Amino acid sequence: MHITILTFQGFNELDSLIALGVLNRIKKPGWRVTICCPEPEVTSMNGVTVRAQSTLEDATTADAVIVGSGILTRQIVSTPELMGRLSFEPERQLIAAQCSGTLILAKLGLLGNVPACTDLMTKPWVQEAGVEVLNQPFFAHGNVATAGGCLASSYLAGWIIAQTEGLEAASAALHYIAPVGEKDAFVDNALKNIKPYLRR
Amino acid sequence: MHITILTFQGFNELDSLIALGVLNRIKKPGWRVTICCPEPEVTSMNGVTVRAQSTLEDATTADAVIVGSGILTRQIVSTPELMGRLSFEPERQLIAAQCSGTLILAKLGLLGNVPACTDLMTKPWVQEAGVEVLNQPFFAHGNVATAGGCLASSYLAGWIIAQTEGLEAASAALHYIAPVGEKDAFVDNALKNIKPYLRR
Numbered sequence: 001m002h003i004t005i006l007t008f009q010g011f012n013e014l015d016s017l018i019a020l021g022v023l024n025r026i027k028k029p030g031w032r033v034t035i036c037c038p039e040p041e042v043t044s045m046n047g048v049t050v051r052a053q054s055t056l057e058d059a060t061t062a063d064a065v066i067v068g069s070g071i072l073t074r075q076i077v078s079t080p081e082l083m084g085r086l087s088f089e090p091e092r093q094l095i096a097a098q099c100s101g102t103l104i105l106a107k108l109g110l111l112g113n114v115p116a117c118t119d120l121m122t123k124p125w126v127q128e129a130g131v132e133v134l135n136q137p138f139f140a141h142g143n144v145a146t147a148g149g150c151l152a153s154s155y156l157a158g159w160i161i162a163q164t165e166g167l168e169a170a171s172a173a174l175h176y177i178a179p180v181g182e183k184d185a186f187v188d189n190a191l192k193n194i195k196p197y198l199r200r
Numbered sequence: 201m202h203i204t205i206l207t208f209q210g211f212n213e214l215d216s217l218i219a220l221g222v223l224n225r226i227k228k229p230g231w232r233v234t235i236c237c238p239e240p241e242v243t244s245m246n247g248v249t250v251r252a253q254s255t256l257e258d259a260t261t262a263d264a265v266i267v268g269s270g271i272l273t274r275q276i277v278s279t280p281e282l283m284g285r286l287s288f289e290p291e292r293q294l295i296a297a298q299c300s301g302t303l304i305l306a307k308l309g310l311l312g313n314v315p316a317c318t319d320l321m322t323k324p325w326v327q328e329a330g331v332e333v334l335n336q337p338f339f340a341h342g343n344v345a346t347a348g349g350c351l352a353s354s355y356l357a358g359w360i361i362a363q364t365e366g367l368e369a370a371s372a373a374l375h376y377i378a379p380v381g382e383k384d385a386f387v388d389n390a391l392k393n394i395k396p397y398l399r400r
Binding site: 012013014017018020021024033035045046047048049050051053117118119120135136137138147148149150151152154155176177178179180181182183186190193 | 212378
């Protein structure tokens with residue numbers, strides 16, 4: 001199981017790295033989570049430089065893809081060279097987008113006429129792309145999921161684990177990252193958001 | 201205002217980067233937040249390499265210091281060369297520790313006989329260092345704060361903003377990162393954790 005987290009120049013650190021931390025709670029052979037970038041290194045919206053662990057081309061063959069968020073997403077969707085490197089198949093891959101990542105899925109035509117979640121700033125652009133935006137943190141339809149608000153990236157990661165490893169594994173991963181003294185309440189709320197959209 | 205986030209080899213991505221994201225919501229001249237490392241680059245517990253933005257020596261003159269967490273903290277506190285580079289003054293600096301970062305503050309003698317928060321795995325080591333561990337996500341006494349559980353790093357960052365820029369600025373920063381549809385509930389809960397420990 002290879003999960004790529006698409007992380008572009010200007011990325012939002014929380015959106016890529018919370019998902020990465022949650023997903024890496026699964027410790028089993030072959031389970032691999034990578035920061036996936038168009039270049040060998042990318043620098044975040046706040047100046048943090050991280051090194052790529054996989055390429056955009058690797059994402060096309062991954063088992064799951066999370067499209068991260070950032071301050072340059074509108075430029076990305078206007079760059080045919082970059083968009084042309086993004087090729088995903090919801091029939092074969094779990095596909096998830098966080099905040100402005102939803103705009104990328106919308107522009108790739110992967111949301112169809114299904115509603116989606118995104119952050120409050122990206123909302124008008126996703127609507128302009130013809131997609132209904134929900135006032136909730138998480139939504140999924142089949143193999144495609146979207147989330148809005150940085151911390152909802154934990155729900156996105158929880159959904160991927162729940163779909164592939166089961167609800168108990170997702171609960172354990174979310175329990176680990178939750179604040180001490182608030183763990184049960186956090187997990188309960190996360191599962192409340194994820195459960196309606198599970199296919200098993 | 202310079203805030204350094206101490207980030208060592210084997211670091212927990214959430215603990216360093218959630219705080220960084222929240223703190224960078226403050227947009228004013230002179231407000232600077234940096235990933236602060238013992239080396240030019242560090243690699244996380246899950247293999248993510250980030251580039252340092254400041255040095256451990258910069259942290260000694262910073263206005264605030266967050267000691268991040270990771271899987272190598274017990275080795276760090278057993279390395280006199282590394283511990284000798286950590287020199288903080290709670291009279292002059294806000295000092296905060298996240299999860300296993302609390303063990304570093306304990307070993308530096310910065311917690312005194314005040315209780316602290318940490319993660320469930322580090323808890324016995326902090327207790328062994330003579331510090332009482334609380335079953336809550338956040339605690340502060342004067343200029344020294346501790347938090348336990350990755351997502352409680354948002355409370356730590358919120359506390360630093362509240363102490364320096366006021367409660368309204370902290371609320372706005374926390375509102376931004378919260379999940380869509382859960383923003384008010386998240387901010388209310390965060391402030392409930394932070395407010396009892398504010399000095400103004």
